[in-house]
Amino acid sequence: MSRSFEAFSQLYLMLICFEKALVIVCGHKTFIGAAIADFLISSEPWDIKFVSTYNDRQPTRIQDNTIHDTESSTTRTKTRATMAAAVQNNLGRTDWAEDDEPDLATAMPAPQTSKNKDGSETIVTFFINEEGKKVKRTQRIRRTVIKKKENPRVAERRAWSKIGPEAGKPPGPRSETTTLGENIVFRPTMGYKSGQAQETTPQEDKKADALKKMQIKCRICSGDHFTTKCPFKDTMAPEGEAAGPPADLEDGVAGDTAGQLGTGGGGYVPPHLRKGGAGAGERMGGKYERDDLATLRVTNVSEIAEEQDLRGIFERYGRVTRVFLAKDRETGRAKGFAFVSFGDRTDAANACEMADGFGLHHLILKVEFAKKST
């Protein structure tokens, strides 16, 4: 304890001299005391110096009973008063903590200080630790001086001894009465809407997103509203049917087109009959126009297989248009079967013949033509 005190006190002394802010010539305790009192009394705000040090940790073992020890420490002094007190400790050697210092300490080599190129300093000290071993401590210290102005009254109040239930308690906040809350991001914004962001729950967010993504298109005017809400729904027929004449004019023809329910007027038109009934309509299964004739079903696929593996195997027989490997939704591993579509049926037939019995990973693939889906 006293060791570290000494080390820091040296720092402060040097610092003070360097800064030329305050030079204390001192020999006796009482004198220093008076100097401190002087500063406390002065009403001018004074500079407070923070000294922070850091050490590089480089533990290396040297001799049998000599441990090379590094300590990491950071100190900050808050007021000049404490700095002065530290100075006094060093020079006066009257502090109680120095008294019980074992004599061995004085037998140690004196601390060595050397300056490094990057502006930091290396201090090597020797001392005896609690186990009676000789310890060499190498500290690399970079000194940063942070100047901060503080109102003398505030500094004085900070030095007050605590009262009431806190009387006699050590300085610093106690966990019973003081805790740190969660970090709050507070950023003033122009046009802050009450109840944005923090008021919506994740579910509400999702719903809103889904609504945003859903594209609503009116079939009559292609506006972004539902067809039933279209302002033109009474005057215009849905797009694509608009070419057809109004129903009341087509009375005579209606009989001929009895099969096409509701082509005229506002009646319901099944999707596959829309657009003049020409289009085949959409099919389930998305955009793939699956040509089952050129699709192979591959079974006994190992669990760890990927679509790339299958594509690699089958591409050598022709242009592969699609590889579908069934995967477990939860584990993400292959279920054991796959479909491979070829651009050309002859390629598919060739692949079916050649790839059947092919070894992928530790399993033998079984390849056959996919059955026509019903």
Added chain:
Amino acid sequence: MRPILLSGHERALTQVKFSKEGDLIFSVSKDHIPCAWYAANGERFGAYKGHIGALWTVDVDPTTTLLATGGADNTLRLWEVQTGREIKQWEFSTSIRRCEFSEDGRLLLGVTEKRTGQLSNIVVYNIDPTPGASQPDEPILRIVVDELPRVTVAGFSYLSKYIITGHENGSVAQWDGKTGELLHEVYSHDDGMSVTDLQWSADRTYFLTASKDKTAKLHDTNTLEVLKTYVADTPLNSAAITPEPTNYVILGGGQAAMDVTTTSARQGKFEARFYHKIFEEEVGRVRGHFGPLNYVAVSPDGKCYCSGGEDGYVRVHHFDPPYFDFKFEVEREKERAGY
């Protein structure tokens, strides 16, 4: 910013105050013990034991040597901040709802509650700020408020020229600081909606009142003219003005304490709301309390604010850079124009 939670109180906070330098926070709650805290790290400096009733109000003099507290034990007490010693105790027939030092710390104002058979009184004491000095027993001024409804809040204007009071019916009144004569009265808040707080600008030439009618209003001290109105969506308990160079007001409130258990924290609107002082526009909110905010106080240096809640916590917030950097587009334009 990471708020510091001060949990020294066992019951709902009623008022929090900063010292003039902003380094100490004084808090009172419905438990009987006022507390003092260091604003920088939330360390409790101490507590002042002696009151035997719920406390409603606290104030500290500009030199941070004297602390005044008042509450439901019908006493207004004066404490020495450093030692915690009780210097003086004044007894009344009803509880003390509000106390405030004048700008120079030479006068102390107290408001007593109106109760059956007792009218609201405003009492003003001469205070001797020198340490160890004896304080007077009798007030230099006593205003008996009989023509106006119950006084809820009061304070000294600049140079102690006026005493401004807020009333239960939403009105704000101006009294002569020397004679106690009623000079002026305005009905700025909705009728029947109590004025819950009155806080001053740094120079005390204008002040902000908060009310249960969900608005806070900036008044001119001389004319009592309403300069600005800040509209919230919840009954307000407190409103504070941030000092220059920032231009905000902070409003605190939330649903009445008796309704709290029936709603979730999110609906309760227990947030500190920040409004731009000039443009009257809301710019943000700070969450945290799980009960209504009973008092909001801003440090006189403007670097932090704290709020005391019905939940028994004081939350101290030290502002981050975005708070100081924020400006409206018109303000930026003005700066660019070189004004």
